[in-house]
Amino acid sequence: MSVSIDQLEDLVDRSDKLITGLKKKIFTPTGEKQFQKLFKISEAARLIGRHPQTIREAEKQGHIKAERSEGNNARDFTLEQINSARKHFGSERRLGRDEESSVLAVQNFKGGVGKSTISVHLAQWLAIQGYRVLLIDLDSQASSTSLFGYTPDIDIDPDDTLLPFFEGQQRTMHYAIRDTQIENLSLIPANLSLYSAEYLIASNHDNNPIYSHLPRGIESLKKDFEVIILDPPPALGMLSINALVAATSLLVPMPPRMLDFTSSLQFFSMLHETLESIEADLGRAIEYDFVKIVASKKKQRLGDEKYARAEDDILEIAREMAFGDEYMLKNVIYESSAIDNAANKFKSLYEVDGKDARTKSFRSAVKSMDLVCEEVEQEFLKLWPSMQGKVKDTEEEMA
Numbered sequence: 001m002s003v004s005i006d007q008l009e010d011l012v013d014r015s016d017k018l019i020t021g022l023k024k025k026i027f028t029p030t031g032e033k034q035f036q037k038l039f040k041i042s043e044a045a046r047l048i049g050r051h052p053q054t055i056r057e058a059e060k061q062g063h064i065k066a067e068r069s070e071g072n073n074a075r076d077f078t079l080e081q082i083n084s085a086r087k088h089f090g091s092e093r094r095l096g097r098d099e100e101s102s103v104l105a106v107q108n109f110k111g112g113v114g115k116s117t118i119s120v121h122l123a124q125w126l127a128i129q130g131y132r133v134l135l136i137d138l139d140s141q142a143s144s145t146s147l148f149g150y151t152p153d154i155d156i157d158p159d160d161t162l163l164p165f166f167e168g169q170q171r172t173m174h175y176a177i178r179d180t181q182i183e184n185l186s187l188i189p190a191n192l193s194l195y196s197a198e199y200l201i202a203s204n205h206d207n208n209p210i211y212s213h214l215p216r217g218i219e220s221l222k223k224d225f226e227v228i229i230l231d232p233p234p235a236l237g238m239l240s241i242n243a244l245v246a247a248t249s250l251l252v253p254m255p256p257r258m259l260d261f262t263s264s265l266q267f268f269s270m271l272h273e274t275l276e277s278i279e280a281d282l283g284r285a286i287e288y289d290f291v292k293i294v295a296s297k298k299k300q301r302l303g304d305e306k307y308a309r310a311e312d313d314i315l316e317i318a319r320e321m322a323f324g325d326e327y328m329l330k331n332v333i334y335e336s337s338a339i340d341n342a343a344n345k346f347k348s349l350y351e352v353d354g355k356d357a358r359t360k361s362f363r364s365a366v367k368s369m370d371l372v373c374e375e376v377e378q379e380f381l382k383l384w385p386s387m388q389g390k391v392k393d394t395e396e397e398m399a
Contacts, residue, residue: 033149049394096386105247127185152191214242
């Protein structure tokens with residue numbers, strides 16, 4: 001059997017039709033994704049930063065709104081209602097006058113380590129906590145963009161990505177920012193056309209240093225967000241170099257499997273060599289607020305399962321002999337069918353509701369993801385004294 005180029009084009013059309021049909025089945029009849037999760041009053045109170053009784057009183061007085069469940073009259077809250085309540089109580093997570101937003105690159109030059117999964121979950125978790133977050137998808141494979149409900153090469157045009165910015169057609173990156181279904185969370189999407197930026201940047205190095213584009217573009221966006229998360233390609237190319245220079249902190253996903261781990265460790269050697277060369281050209285040092293490794297896609301040790309034991313051994317050696325708490329997060333992200341099942345519906349764990357959210361595997365996956373996100377948040381809070389005060393006030397109010 002021979003397959004012509006025309007037949008391959010037909011396969012592309014059929015694939016596009018399949019994705020469009022799946023989205024209409026999973027989302028709304030128009031294929032538009034929505035965030036429909038409701039928060040119980042205990043969780044809403046924690047997110048708002050006020051005691052549940054304070055929330056009830058404010059709702060009774062009409063200062064804030066809530067959804068009322070039929071039958072038991074219980075209060076549930078949408079994220080929009082929670083954000084409105086934050087404004088009422090003055091508990092929004094906003095930077096102080098002299099504080100700067102954090103630019104976090106979730107980076108590893110090896111593919112398949114969970115980079116986009118972590119980027120999207122962390123971005124959504126932070127937005128739900130009340131921070132203003134921008135996720136910039138720099139990977140032409142556009143996995144992060146897909147998890148936001150977009151079919152990259154159908155819903156996203158090249159002009160919707162950062163390609164026009166890298167081409168010099170746009171002076172800032174504001175044109176590419178779009179709201180998402182989660183309030184406080186914005187996205188700059190990607191698609192396959194973004195791969196062309198690798199060549200554009202390299203070919204234009206006489207006029208602009210190859211590492212200068214993204215740092216310049218991000219600088220003008222910082223005032224609008226507390227956190228900017230970069231999801232670069234899993235390779236040492238022009239876009240990854242730009243992300244490394246633009247970032248103020250790094251989160252490095254590493255699965256604790258020998259081949260994955262040893263391959264991932266080469267990241268630090270390549271990172272050092274690359275930044276050393278750029279520093280010489282810049283004439284100044286490049287420093288990060290923090291660099292943290294997160295063990296990703298770890299098998300759960302449910303019994304005497306030998307593969308999980310081997311991963312435990314690798315993690316223990318990595319902590320004790322090399323990285324310690326200085327460079328490794330204490331919590332890990334487990335390999336989970338719940339993450340895969342959510343992704344099959346173009347969702348993250350934080351968008352799952354109904355009966356799927358009541359399974360043991362889902363609760364376990366959310367718990368491990370929450371703990372990792374909380375650890376990263378603590379690293380940010382070390383940089384934001386005014387935000388630390390707000391978090392402390394919330395903890396005292398809830399006590």
